[in-house]
């Protein structure tokens with residue numbers, strides 16, 4: 001069987017990687033971590049001081065050289081002595097010129113001097129294994145790198161700072177105290193257990209349930225902030241879908257004309273709506289048609305509807321509701337949707353037959369835009385809204401573990417009320433504590449660590 005990726009990563013070999021992205025750039029950064037990092041620095045850096053003689057955290061100018069002493073690039077080098085580095089190990093960070101060639105040559109030199117190429121997430125894994133950050137914080141590192149909006153980055157930074165971890169740790173501590181109390185009661189005959197103890201346990205469990213439920217309740221918003229959402233604009237031809245798309249995108253990307261059937265292909269663009277990264281799609285107008293090209297476009301539009309987190313169904317407010325509108329209203333009922341009545345800057349004759357809450361907008365004058373944006377945020381977050389500072393489960397793994405914790409606590413509470421055995425209670429509490437421990441990484445198997453860290457990028 002293959003050796004666990006984690007086993008390889010747990011070895012303390014000194015590792016190196018380019019931490020910055022590929023492509024032309026002013027600067028690039030190469031990271032080296034492990035007890036040999038300063039020695040490797042000595043072999044590849046020439047300047048007024050050898051890295052092994054440098055003071056920690058002070059930047060030095062010099063050149064990176066190959067084994068024969070030939071200069072590869074100009075560089076700045078810093079040595080970070082343990083435990084004050086990202087990995088809590090000795091680290092060397094080299095800033096050289098950007099673009100693949102210079103950074104690649106510096107990395108090659110570090111590898112030739114004895115470093116091993118780092119695997120994806122290996123620096124973060126070492127930070128976790130060395131106790132610098134917990135697992136929820138390591139996941140937040142990944143989330144910051146992948147954040148598409150400033151708000152999403154801020155929410156991830158809050159998790160990296162330990163916002164979520166502290167909440168989980170506090171509940172876990174209180175449950176550990178409760179479990180200790182239960183252990184002390186196990187040998188008591190049932191009838192001798194003081195009622196005060198049992199009341200305290202119920203209170204402790206209820207408080208833990210409440211706190212975890214609160215953290216879990218914000219998870220929809222936290223996840224949509226992190227993962228983004230797919231929002232699809234759909235409707236009959238000529239109702240103003242492409243105009244709305246351009247307005248939200250703040251760019252004249254889609255062709256807009258008075259001729260129905262203008263848009264054929266699906267167009268897309270990323271926008272920030274209330275901090276949520278939204279992948280917005282403009283689609284071909286839906287109607288009965290014999291035109292082959294238009295039919296293909298409509299097929300694509302219907303495909304996009306299936307994948308949408310939210311559909312913006314656009315109606316034209318200037319004409320009366322017709323059969324096509326009725327048909328689209330019923331066809332899109334199964335999707336999460338907002339119904340928009342467009343062209344509200346012109347005289348209106350559309351009557352809201354269903355009495356539902358339809359939003360009036362104008363893709364020309366931008367009337368109704370703030371209401372539209374806040375409605376989109378509300379729908380995408382199940383009404384929770386966006387709070388980047390809130391500590392919430394930010395991925396399916398964390399949410400699932402919180403759900404498991406709640407389930408075990410509920411069983412424990414019911415058992416207490418029914419005066420079931422304290423042995424059972426102890427095992428329910430232990431299961432709840434373990435679930436929380438897996439969120440922060442105190443109790444977690446190597447296979448799960450494998451799965452989490454392999455998703456990271458190299459150099460992080």
Ligand SMILES: Nc1nc2c(ncn2[C@@H]2O[C@H](COP(=O)(O)OP(=O)(O)OP(=O)(O)O)[C@@H](O)[C@H]2O)c(=O)[nH]1
Nearest residue numbers: 237238239240241242243261262263285343362363
């Ligand atoms: N006055 C006014 N005109 C609008 C508004 N929105 C769109 N229009 C006009 O309506 C016409 C159709 O707009 P488009 O955005 O191309 O409509 P569409 O739904 O994308 O049409 P297809 O791509 O053909 O399905 C254009 O002449 C737009 O200028 C609006 O809010 N007010």
Ligand SMILES: [Mg+2]
Nearest residue numbers: 241242262263
């Ligand atoms: Mg269009």
